[in-house]
Amino acid sequence: MFSSAAGPSRSAIQYSCYVARSREGEQFVPEHIFGYQLAGSLTMTDGHGAHTFEEGDFRFCQRNQLVKFSKQPPAGGEFQALSVYLDQETLRRISLDYGYQAAPPPVGGAGGIRRLPATPLYRSFVASLRPYEHLQQPGNEHLLALKVREAVLLLLQANPELRDVLFDFAAPGKIDLEAFMSQNFRFNVALKRFAYLTGRSLATFKRDFEKIFRSSPSRWLQQRRLQEAHYLIKEKGQAPSEVYLAVGFEDLSHFSFAFKKTYGVAPSRL
Structure with a gap:
């Protein structure tokens, strides 16, 4: 556990x-x-x-x-x-x-x-x-x-x-934010957790994030997760019920709503 x-x-x-x-x-x-x-x-x-x-x-x-x-x-x-x-x-x-x-x-x-x-x-x-x-x-x-x-x-x-x-008792040091987020965007955790793991305060994390991605963390995470979901459903043939958790959404209905708003079609009809 x-x-x-x-x-x-x-x-x-x-x-x-x-x-x-x-x-x-x-x-x-x-x-x-x-x-x-x-x-x-x-x-x-x-x-x-x-x-x-x-x-x-x-x-x-x-x-x-x-x-x-x-x-x-x-x-x-x-x-x-x-x-x-x-x-x-x-x-x-x-x-x-x-x-x-x-x-x-x-x-x-x-x-x-x-x-x-x-x-x-x-x-x-x-x-x-x-x-x-x-x-x-x-x-x-x-x-x-x-x-x-x-x-x-x-x-x-x-x-x-x-x-x-x-016996390494140090807190996570400041690391490459772009590489870390590109590797870990599928994890559905609070922004303060992402900030900690990249060696930043929450305020510094948000500031550095917007400089790199030209977007807020919340907006970028949703769009990146939707892109991944679109690829898995359309190209890999996976079902929306399998995909939404894998890419970082908590709720299937919220995922379906956001997907349709972005792509104009429900994920089940893609």
């Missing part, structure tokens, strides 16, 4: 279970996540592409990014996944305890979502989390905190390159 990030005292370890296919969604990921797919499949899409994880796969999801997700249960079964949220407070304490520091990430390094090797260490750790209901009972807060620390130390041992990701 990507619903919230939590410190070790509450919901640091979350268990997801669905019988039917859940509605696809999207979320801003505020904390690093170490995850394991127990059953079914999970597809996560960031600005760089799609990543699908099947039963038995381990994954790492980097903080401060936008992600679309789709959860698919196995035939006749349930979707099940475990997620361990690696909160900043815990990581800062580990950094102080062990002297870990992040080096500047290399240009063109690994993306924010990656598959991890199914090492014996990871498998043993997941096995220790099986009594999920017991871990969530009141009075086990210290045990949960220890499990989160254990997850961090295991990640560092099995994937030492993650040190520069885990």
